[in-house]
Amino acid sequence: MYREGPAGMAGAVLWSITAPAQPRPVRVLPDGCLDLLWSSRAGLLVAGPDRTAYLSESAPAEDWVGLRLPPGVGPTVFGVPAVELRDRRVPLADLWGARATRALADQAADAAAGLGALDPGRVGAVLVAEAVRRLRASGGPDPLGRRVSAALAAGATVAETATRVGLDSRSLLRRSRHLYGYGPKTLARILRMRRALALARSGVSLAEVATRAGYADQAHLTREVQALAGVAPRVLLTA
Structure with missing residues (x-):
């Protein structure tokens, strides 16, 4: 267990x-x-x-x-x-x-x-x-790590996040690779998927999840989850 x-x-x-x-x-x-x-x-x-x-x-x-x-x-x-x-x-x-x-x-x-x-x-x-x-x-973690991930987890775009933390796009990409292992676009996709799955597990329909999590539609949600998780949302939710 x-x-x-x-x-x-x-x-x-x-x-x-x-x-x-x-x-x-x-x-x-x-x-x-x-x-x-x-x-x-x-x-x-x-x-x-x-x-x-x-x-x-x-x-x-x-x-x-x-x-x-x-x-x-x-x-x-x-x-x-x-x-x-x-x-x-x-x-x-x-x-x-x-x-x-x-x-x-x-x-x-x-x-x-x-x-x-x-x-x-x-x-x-x-x-x-x-x-x-x-x-x-080491003097504590880099505070940028929390600021960037919090902004993206809340649904901010990469451009909005860069503005909030005071970095240009290339600097944000470089710092994100160091902090998270990939760029802010990939991190945003992953955090959005996790936000969507949390909504779905709370009982929200997949169609509404797609809207609330910022996907174009339910088909877009399904494609993104399939790409990142390897299986469709319904498979994850019933596992």
């Missing part, structure tokens, strides 16, 4: 899942975020920002705990531009080195050990503490 909740740091989400005895691929939708992952089998990993849905596969009964960082925050925590991690899952040691990663892995293993059933909160607390420590050591 998948669970998620506040992580105790602004805008971040702590999530966990345990794979069944006969696991199937899980469709992870793009969101403009980077995740710090702990796996009972694979150890510590980083999930980069995806441009399209990622099909995650697990071993039987594998436990996962993840810290999903807000859009634009991951590069400060991990120390690399988001574009270098785009559409990738990489060992944390590739970014932080073996020594630092081993120390964090030992803390996570201690938190998970001897509990009978996994307590994701204890493992998650280890991940959150390290992320907070690194953010503080």
Whole structure:
């Protein structure tokens, strides 16, 4: 069963899942975020920002705990531009080195050990503490990350967003690739899809969702979701 909740740091989400005895691929939708992952089998990993849905596969009964960082925050925590991690899952040691990663892995293993059933909160607390420590050591995340993603999530156009944050289009593109892994147009498409799906899950009809989320019509909504998620909206909503 998948669970998620506040992580105790602004805008971040702590999530966990345990794979069944006969696991199937899980469709992870793009969101403009980077995740710090702990796996009972694979150890510590980083999930980069995806441009399209990622099909995650697990071993039987594998436990996962993840810290999903807000859009634009991951590069400060991990120390690399988001574009270098785009559409990738990489060992944390590739970014932080073996020594630092081993120390964090030992803390996570201690938190998970001897509990009978996994307590994701204890493992998650280890991940959150390290992320907070690194953010503080770096002077905090780039404030542009929150400003740009908030504007686009609210439905502002790329041109409107550039004006609000005081950047020309080329500078916004360069900074967005660093912060989110892709340009503002791609981020806007992803955030609009997520806004549309949230509306649909609240009971709004797809025709009305298309209008309220800024699509030309329901067919446009379906094409965009199909392109980004790999399946039609109704498939996602009934999964």
